[in-house]
Amino acid sequence: MRRLINDGQNVVNEWIEGYTSAFNEYVEQDPDNPGVILGKHIADKHVKIIIGGGSGHEPLFPGYIGKNLADASVAGNINTSPSPQAVYEAIKKVDTGEGVLMLYGNYSGDCMNFDMAAEMAEDEGHKVDSLPITDDVFSAKNVSDRRGVAGDLIVIKAAAAAAAQGKNLAEVKAAAEMANRQTHSMGMALSSETNPLTGKEVFTMEEGDMEIGMGIHGEPGIKREKLKSADEVVSEMTDYILADMKTDENTQVYVILNGLGGLPLMDQFICYRKLAQILQEHKIKVYHALVGNYATSMDMIGMSITLAQLTPELQELLDFPCDAPYWRV
Structure with a gap:
């Protein structure tokens, strides 16, 4: 193996610790939920954007947390979806009352776990919506069945800009859907x-x-x-x-x-x-x-x-x- 790591069981926590240390003016690791990376600007009152997925795709997803971009990222294990509990905790940490839009690649584990987290949060009164990203043209004839790859960036950027402009949750999701189609x-x-x-x-x-x-x-x-x-x-x-x-x-x-x-x-x-x-x-x-x-x-x-x-x-x-x-x- 040509990798420069310590214990393979600790790679996820260690890369998050290193990332949040390197870019501490932008982000911090949630002390209660190590897989959750929070933006330091999330006090702004607008629709919040949560992104995430399995580890191993860096700088996707935490590299795109910042001003007028995403507000939090949730990391799973290597090529593995984050748990519903971790996503749920991220929703609670970032929501300031305007709602939360979650964006992630269209993979079965991500869809299931993010949807479960949304249901948990909605039961507590949070407004939550989500959009699986489907930009990979080869992966399926039916667009809704396609997986998400590097086009995630375009959709994240569009949704976050719409949120920063003060649009409501439905409008922010519509902007994300438009970007996804294009x-x-x-x-x-x-x-x-x-x-x-x-x-x-x-x-x-x-x-x-x-x-x-x-x-x-x-x-x-x-x-x-x-x-x-x-x-x-x-x-x-x-x-x-x-x-x-x-x-x-x-x-x-x-x-x-x-x-x-x-x-x-x-x-x-x-x-x-x-x-x-x-x-x-x-x-x-x-x-x-x-x-x-x-x-x-x-x-x-x-x-x-x-x-x-x-x-x-x-x-x-x-x-x-x-x-x-x-x-x-």
Whole structure:
């Protein structure tokens, strides 16, 4: 195992302790609930945004807690949903009376546990709503069945901006739903991730192979084949994404080219180079681009592409000022 950790059983608590120490001007670890990371700005009275999921995808989710972004994050064990109790405690800590919107990837464990927490909180008088994010274009034909990947960022940003503008809970959720509809992603991998609890790879992949369409937990993709050039890989992925979109000569996109943890930034920029060329060929304007590790899968070598097709409303929400350790506007 090529990981720099201590005891594998303690990795979740130790990474949270390290993260909250490094960014203590933004966040703090809830002393009563170690998996809950709270923003230090949550006293502001507006709809609160709670995000979260399994550990191993850092900086997703705590990297996006900050001013005009999320208010709290709940971390589960490695690739495992947080418990309903932890989510429930986070709701109680952040709600200031305007309601709470919870955002998370569309995975069965997350949906079940966040929904259970919402029911517990609603029984005590809290207003709670939720939205599973569904940006992965390959994972299902039915959009509501798709999983969430790096497009989580777009939805979180839009919802949080709407909340910061003083919109009510229904309006904030509507903004999140709109952003979710406009966001399209796809991933690929050249290696497995290494589980720090076992010291072993999560799945087996031969050196020199790649898998197109793989999810951030190692979910199977479209096909596994021998590694192609960066240009070929990006072209194939972008074809799938654009087939899921309706574009014309006026289309503008917000782009995230996301590293999954083990792919060098050099390679990510080579991939973005080709992506920009393809979008130009399709007369699609890049409004803004993010390149880097935004939603990882620990040490997996791979990347994902996210295109958020802008509407005037979505552009305004993405441009709204925010300040968090891993996203500033």
